[in-house]
Amino acid sequence: MSKEIPYKIYLSENELPESWYNVRADMKNKPAPLLNPATHKPMTAEELGHVFCDELVKQELNDTDAYIPIPEEIREFYKMYRPAPLVRAYCLEKKLGTPAKIYYKFEGNNTSGSHKLNSAIAQAYYAKKQGLKGVTTETGAGQWGTALSMACSYFDLDCHVYMVKVSYEQKPFRREVMRTYGAQITPSPSDTTEVGRKILAEFPGTGGSLGCAISEAVEAATKREGYRYVLGSVLNQVLLHQTVIGLETMTAMDKYGIKPDVIIGCAGGGSNLGGLISPFMGRKLRGEADYQFIAVEPASCPSLTRGSFVYDFCDTGHVCPLAKMYTLGSEFMPSANHAGGLRYHGMSSILSQLYDDKLIEARSVEQTAVFKAAQDFARVEGILPAPESSHAIKVAIDEALKCKETGEEKTILFGLTGTGYFDMYAYKAYNDGTMSDYIPTDAEIAKALEKAPKV
Numbered sequence: 001m002s003k004e005i006p007y008k009i010y011l012s013e014n015e016l017p018e019s020w021y022n023v024r025a026d027m028k029n030k031p032a033p034l035l036n037p038a039t040h041k042p043m044t045a046e047e048l049g050h051v052f053c054d055e056l057v058k059q060e061l062n063d064t065d066a067y068i069p070i071p072e073e074i075r076e077f078y079k080m081y082r083p084a085p086l087v088r089a090y091c092l093e094k095k096l097g098t099p100a101k102i103y104y105k106f107e108g109n110n111t112s113g114s115h116k117l118n119s120a121i122a123q124a125y126y127a128k129k130q131g132l133k134g135v136t137t138e139t140g141a142g143q144w145g146t147a148l149s150m151a152c153s154y155f156d157l158d159c160h161v162y163m164v165k166v167s168y169e170q171k172p173f174r175r176e177v178m179r180t181y182g183a184q185i186t187p188s189p190s191d192t193t194e195v196g197r198k199i200l201a202e203f204p205g206t207g208g209s210l211g212c213a214i215s216e217a218v219e220a221a222t223k224r225e226g227y228r229y230v231l232g233s234v235l236n237q238v239l240l241h242q243t244v245i246g247l248e249t250m251t252a253m254d255k256y257g258i259k260p261d262v263i264i265g266c267a268g269g270g271s272n273l274g275g276l277i278s279p280f281m282g283r284k285l286r287g288e289a290d291y292q293f294i295a296v297e298p299a300s301c302p303s304l305t306r307g308s309f310v311y312d313f314c315d316t317g318h319v320c321p322l323a324k325m326y327t328l329g330s331e332f333m334p335s336a337n338h339a340g341g342l343r344y345h346g347m348s349s350i351l352s353q354l355y356d357d358k359l360i361e362a363r364s365v366e367q368t369a370v371f372k373a374a375q376d377f378a379r380v381e382g383i384l385p386a387p388e389s390s391h392a393i394k395v396a397i398d399e400a401l402k403c404k405e406t407g408e409e410k411t412i413l414f415g416l417t418g419t420g421y422f423d424m425y426a427y428k429a430y431n432d433g434t435m436s437d438y439i440p441t442d443a444e445i446a447k448a449l450e451k452a453p454k455v
């Protein structure tokens, strides 16, 4: 007899994972190493240590240990807002009239409004343990900057955030949340760094991009004694920390005898998707179970579906190591009408490799369809989703409607990464009917990719 499934499955605090799961240990084709941009040789731990915290460098380079214990201090912090609920979307199923069973893992139950806090607290902890004074980072939409500000104030570290200038201007309240947690915020590009001044000279009046803000934050960290740079997505270490999402989900599902057929997540740099799918991918790689995995990205920034799998720069100023990933080119910018986040030009090397090995699929969706899905979801499930998360909602709904046609009772799981209260300009454009779609041409993508380094 299967147990009756509650609307929300809450695990107890003692069911919180004790280790993160490192999917690289089970991958046959390991993700390609980061390369030194000058020599094109793999980055050594020592080189990476100038930019990143020592323990995080070890995690970045660790391709072999399947489980990495979560320090007790981090587990204590996790207990403030975890375990996160796994929700059975009964109301959405009913509204769609689908025989599919839909579940989502909700990560929006903390002040950062997203899953980003899972890695922010880990990175702040290792910085503190190393005796550093502070960290620098970039933020786009603002969730990562907020999460890191919260984590740094908890461990009494300085936090300096370079915020993409358009977001800085459009989201003054995000900025104030970060300042409330004690962070210093600089709109990027700025004249406070060499690379910022260079970008400003070349593109006066630019609203900035994640790639610019990363370059500035790296420069600020490496030029200041006692500081390191931290990043909210893309890197192996970030995917590792985010596996708490997938591990909790797996525990909850196993407890109730639920087996997902399809697992869906939005993909910006790949951290929430990687975190959600890793433990399930581990089972697939070890031949214990099979699942369909779907990465969802904006049609206006389609790195997996239309990018190339090559070594590329991670930032605009070319101060970071090179990463082999699906990329649109480091100078690619989504068009100005793009509102939904997920605007990074590249993708996690782990997910890129899994995608190249055909272990995951990818789909791109247009933003008006994404906001329609967000609205449909909000009206029945009560949560106002982040635009990023709504990409996953859109494809989950598509899959559930396919089941309605075929009569299949598939179990669909998706990651609901956060809430959208700071994205009301985007919702306003949708509600006003002024939101439009833009799909870059092949020529635009090819042009941005021309600048990729020849490795």
Ligand SMILES: *Cc1c(COP(=O)(O)O)cnc(C)c1O
Pocket (backbone or CB within 6 Å): 113, 114, 115, 116, 143, 144, 232, 233, 234, 266, 267, 268, 269, 270, 271, 272, 273, 342, 386, 388, 389, 417, 418, 419
């Ligand atoms: C940052 C963010 C994303 C995208 O980042 P990933 O690293 O791809 O997970 C998705 N949803 C929310 C709410 C975010 O804040």
